[in-house]
Structures are given as structure tokens and as C-alpha cells.
Amino acid sequence: MTLQGALAGGDLAHTKQQTITGDVPVISLKDVTKVFTDNQGRTIEALAPLDLVIESGTFVSVVGPSGCGKSTLLRLIAGLDAPTSGTMFRYGAPLDSPSHEVGIIFQEHVLFPWLTVLQNVMLPADILSLPKSGAEKRAWHLLELTDLKDFAHHKPQALSGGMKQRAAFCRAMLANPRFLLLDEPFGALDALTREELSLELSRLWDEVGRTAFLITHDIEEAILLGDRILVMSQRPGRIVADIPVKLPRPRTMRTSQDPLFQDIKQKVRQIIFGRQEDAS
Ligand SMILES: Nc1ncnc2c1ncn2[C@@H]1O[C@H](COP(=O)(O)OP(=O)(O)OP(=O)(O)O)[C@@H](O)[C@H]1O
Numbered sequence: 001m002t003l004q005g006a007l008a009g010g011d012l013a014h015t016k017q018q019t020i021t022g023d024v025p026v027i028s029l030k031d032v033t034k035v036f037t038d039n040q041g042r043t044i045e046a047l048a049p050l051d052l053v054i055e056s057g058t059f060v061s062v063v064g065p066s067g068c069g070k071s072t073l074l075r076l077i078a079g080l081d082a083p084t085s086g087t088m089f090r091y092g093a094p095l096d097s098p099s100h101e102v103g104i105i106f107q108e109h110v111l112f113p114w115l116t117v118l119q120n121v122m123l124p125a126d127i128l129s130l131p132k133s134g135a136e137k138r139a140w141h142l143l144e145l146t147d148l149k150d151f152a153h154h155k156p157q158a159l160s161g162g163m164k165q166r167a168a169f170c171r172a173m174l175a176n177p178r179f180l181l182l183d184e185p186f187g188a189l190d191a192l193t194r195e196e197l198s199l200e201l202s203r204l205w206d207e208v209g210r211t212a213f214l215i216t217h218d219i220e221e222a223i224l225l226g227d228r229i230l231v232m233s234q235r236p237g238r239i240v241a242d243i244p245v246k247l248p249r250p251r252t253m254r255t256s257q258d259p260l261f262q263d264i265k266q267k268v269r270q271i272i273f274g275r276q277e278d279a280s
Helices: 003-007 070-078 117-127 132-145 161-173 191-208 219-225 253-257 259-273
Strands: 027-037 043-054 059-063 085-090 102-106 179-183 211-215 228-232 239-244
Touching (some): 043 070, 043 085, 059 070, 059 219, 070 085, 102 161, 117 132, 117 161, 161 191, 228 259, 239 259
Parallel strands (some): 059 211
Antiparallel strands (some): 027 085
């Protein structure tokens, strides 16, 4: 069974219609900055004043040089950190704390080794005080979708990297979030598993139409998944380009052969590396 088929049906449903909330953007940032102070008291300007609006049902990919502030931006959007200045809104309300409507998947799957896969997936139920029986039903359903049902009572060390990431995906989806934040979710995986999971995520997104914000170092992955690609500058991070990806969906292995895909790839590389070069 595929992820997207079952996630779109039954009590797991969040149809495209349901996720659209009028004209209120999912996220709206205005003049947002972030300055850190390191342990020697020096200031690090991570984000320069930055404006960003994310519309409902959009898949936004973010690329940029290492250390430019991508994860900082994601943490602000997640409500895990506060900006130094500027205003942030989520679904029209001030964004100042995490929300169960927002699921997060990090590169490091952070599964607790002493808990079973099922217990790991069920963690949000405890944290968010979700009704236990409904959450457990949903957990089993997600594990079935991701082919992990037989491993539910195993500890994470029995799982491969791709399986751990699928388990992390189940956990992020347990509370049925409307908005998914993904920080290099496939970064630790081998190229084949990475491509497979990334296409699976693309198919899932097509089906259920959630909003997504993906940070990746992989320009091809950004294009394959995104409706928009935000390109960030060197630190302090600014959004220097916002490139629409008007490639047809569903995206497949063949999408990367589309001339438009190659054009976008070339454009992004030029912006990041600052010079014309062969993007092949
Ligand atoms: N908690 C913190 N304290 C001090 N400095 C920090 C903190 N978090 C991030 N920084 C600094 O802010 C800058 C941006 O970091 P961030 O992790 O957001 O970059 P990034 O674009 O996600 O990097 P990468 O692509 O390498 O993962 C870096 O210079 C980093 O050292």
C-alpha cells in the first residue's frame, strides 16, 4: 500500500479542500532577523531582515550555502525559537510557540533508542494529550503505510536508516499536521533511498495537499518537490531569489529530464555559486 493512498482516506483525511483556509497565509514573516551571541559574547547575525509569505497548499523548498541561516529560519517558523526583531504570524495569529498543527522532521531522526518504534511514533500523543485509542489506531495505520508494522515492537537499532526516517515521518504525522517542516530529512540516507523517499513524499503531497517547507542541500530534490524555491544568500541569510517551479505534477523520475527542470537547476546554481556553469 502506498503512503499517499491511505493517508488521503478514512479518518486520516486532510483533503486539499480542508487545508485551504481562505486567504490567510500559513506563515507570514515581516522584517524578521535573528542574532545569536556565541559563548565568547560575540554576536552572530544569522538572518538579515527577511519577509516571507507561505500560502496554504504550497510546497516551498529552501536552498543556500552552508551556515546561511536555513535551519534558523525553520526553527523560527516552527515556533522553537524567537526572532530578534520583526513579526511572525501563523494562520493569521502571532507565532510565538510550537503548534500541534505543525509537524517537523529533522535529518537526525531522533528516535529514542530505549523506546520501541510504536512508542516512538506515539510520543506526540503523550506530549499533546491526544486521545490514546485514536492515536494508537492512527499510529498502527501509519506504520502499515510505511511498511513498518512488523517492526512496531522493535527498538530503532533494528531498523535501517531509511526505515528510521520513515518511523520519524510516522511520528511527525501522528497529530495530522496541516503544515510540515522538513530540515534535510533525507540528508543522512544513501542516494537511492533518498530518491525513493523524496518521490514518495512528492506523491503524498500531491494527494493530500498539505503545506510544506523543506530545507535541502540538494538542488534537484528542491526542484523535484517544490512549487517555489527560495534561494538564500551567505550569512546573514536573506532570500535572494524566489523561483516558481511550474513543472507538471505528479513528479516522477522523468521530471528531471524536462528542459524546464534543467533551466531551473542552472538558475539556482548560478545564484548560489555566482557564475555561469554547466549544471549537468
Ligand atoms: N544557537 C546558536 N548559537 C549561536 N550561533 C548559532 C546558533 N544557531 C545557529 N547559529 C549560527 O547561525 C548561523 C546560521 O546557522 P544555521 O544552522 O541556521 O545555518 P544553515 O544554513 O542551516 O547551515 P547548514 O546548511 O550548514 O546546516 C551559523 O553561523 C551558526 O553558527
